Amino acid sequence: GEDVEQSLFLSVREGDSSVINCTYTDSSSTYLYWYKQEPGAGLQLLTYIFSNMDMKQDQRLTVLLNKKDKHLSLRIADTQTGDSAIYFCAEREINDMRFGAGTRLTVKP
Amino acid sequence: DAMVIQNPRYQVTQFGKPVTLSCSQTLNHNVMYWYQQKSSQAPKLLFHYYDKDFNNEADTPDNFQSRRPNTSFCFLDIRSPGLGDAAMYLCATSREKGAGNQPQHFGDGTRLSIL
Numbered sequence: 001g002e003d004v005e006q007s008l009f010l011s012v013r014e015g016d017s018s019v020i021n022c023t024y025t026d027s028s029s030t031y032l033y034w035y036k037q038e039p040g041a042g043l044q045l046l047t048y049i050f051s052n053m054d055m056k057q058d059q060r061l062t063v064l065l066n067k068k069d070k071h072l073s074l075r076i077a078d079t080q081t082g083d084s085a086i087y088f089c090a091e092r093e094i095n096d097m098r099f100g101a102g103t104r105l106t107v108k109p
Numbered sequence: 110d111a112m113v114i115q116n117p118r119y120q121v122t123q124f125g126k127p128v129t130l131s132c133s134q135t136l137n138h139n140v141m142y143w144y145q146q147k148s149s150q151a152p153k154l155l156f157h158y159y160d161k162d163f164n165n166e167a168d169t170p171d172n173f174q175s176r177r178p179n180t181s182f183c184f185l186d187i188r189s190p191g192l193g194d195a196a197m198y199l200c201a202t203s204r205e206k207g208a209g210n211q212p213q214h215f216g217d218g219t220r221l222s223i224l
Contacts, residue, residue, distance in 0.1 A: 031210050031212075033212055040118075042115075042201075042215035042218045048210065088151065088152075096154065097154075099152055101149070101151045102150075104149075
């Protein structure tokens with residue numbers, strides 16, 4: 001099974017905040033990424049965080065990193081129906097990138 | 110815009126009939142990857158090229174091969190597709206390997222169906 005773990009489903013109402021959580025196991029990972037996958041499409045890079053940071057904000061997206069607990073989260077403010085997709089977290093290793101199974105976010109009007 | 114392009118978007122082939130999926134990139138990245146993604150699963154790395162250096166994952170079936178004739182193009186060949194090979198195939202690139210911020214940039218994928 002994957003070493004990067006995510007809950008599989010999240011449902012929120014339009015306008016609410018969404019928080020997608022991820023845990024990883026490799027403490028040597030230097031960069032952690034969030035990708036978005038819409039139906040029938042590839043993975044779109046949303047944002048990333050370097051392991052010496054604990055927070056990064058990019059418009060509606062906020063990434064929080066708790067390196068001690070190996071916990072990563074993605075907060076989407078003012079969630080819109082267009083945010084409905086599968087979100088993957090990924091940890092960067094020396095020669096590889098390891099993905100979680102993805103969290104399917106459903107946004108209800 | 111610089112991008113990763115996969116053709117075709119949808120491919121149907123018959124059981125056992127060889128099929129080739131293609132990927133091209135205008136990013137001039139050194140590394141190109143092929144992933145297999147089945148429904149509700151994480152992408153699974155099949156292999157990657159670092160320049161002309163081919164790197165196969167240990168659990169990639171022999172049925173899957175790849176070619177990279179130049180920097181821009183990379184092909185995935187499935188010699189004798191079985192029903193279990195029906196999946197989305199994703200191509201990705203990164204500028205370099207190794208340490209540092211090297212995100213992977215993905216194409217839109219080719220969805221392969223086996224009849």
